[in-house]
Amino acid sequence: MSNDRLVKIGLVQTNCSEAPAANMDKAVKGIREAASKGANIVCLQELFTTLYFCDKEDYAPFNLAEAVPGRSTELLQPIARELGVVIIASLFEKRAEGIYHNTAAVIDADGTYLGKYRKMHIPDDPAYYEKFYFTPGDLGFISFTTKFGKLGILICWDQWYPEAARLTALAGAEILFYPTAIGWADGEDKKINTMQHNAWETIQRSHAIANGIPVVSVNRVGHEGNQTFWGGSFIAGNQGEILFKASHDKEEVNVVEVDLARSNATRVHWPFLRDRRIDAYSDITKRFID
DSSP: OOGGGEEEEEEEEOOOOSOHHHHHHHHHHHHHHHHHTTOSEEEEOTTTTSOOGGGSOOSGGGGGOBOSSSHHHHHHHHHHHHHTOEEEEEEEEEEETTEEEEEEEEEOTTSOEEEEEEOOOOOEETTEEGGGTOOOOOSOSOEEEETTEEEEEOOGGGGGOHHHHHHHHHTTOSEEEEEEOOEEETTOOHHHHHHHHHHHHHHHHHHHHHHTSOEEEEEOEEEETTEEEEOOOEEEOTTSOEEEEOOSSSOEEEEEEEETTHHHHHHHHSOTTTTOOGGGOGGGGSSOOO
16 A cells, blocks of 8 residues: 555535534534544535435525535635545535525635535436426536545436546546435335445446546435435445445444555556547437437
8 A cells, every 4th residue: 555645534424404503513523523533535415404405396495505615615614724634515505596506515624615516417306306406517527636635526416427427537536425315215115225225336336446446425314304315325445345334324424544546556457448439439428329
């Protein structure tokens, strides 16, 4: 291992309440606990300051949105500076009157606000009515250069798309982070639940394999509306191996070490980036090939 490329990742997996201030306090407590365990980068779950309000279409949650940067980043910046940690914070962004995004802010270890990623893929399914709330992201697939490496941030539904992971890796990301809110519907068959969870984990592990970099997924827990969020926050190594997995039903703060120096060796031995046929992929921009 190359000691100068060892990075400790903090995963804060919690449940949420109707009180944004209490949710923020819980997140800050989790950040502090992760830092006390040696974390260099701390990732919070999707929309950590609120309940997952997208389980129904309702105008009231729009009042929860905020500017990014804004009140939450201003609260987290001095904490990042004090603890010397990078913070990834998923927030409900109000961009302008009538324009809202599902956004992740990135704060460097010196407290500098580095920028934001806006969720690109917006679902519209039972219990996930996100198109009612969120405008699709328009900042592209990007990486953020932090004290502890180049980070790629994608959000929840983005995790099902290999194109998103690939383009973020091509933008220089050394780790992919997925703040997430996903769960099991009440009354669903347990076999279906197991298949859904396994698919969710498998697709993200495949992004680690295809791009030769670690993947970090941080999900919430607890029962909200008609679903139970399945937790299971995890880190996959460069070849898809599970380095850590959290429980399905408990609030947890965990810190896991990854070695960013592995990526070069992985990509040399499994040269997927070298062998890409970029001259043959133009049809990928079509909706369907008739």
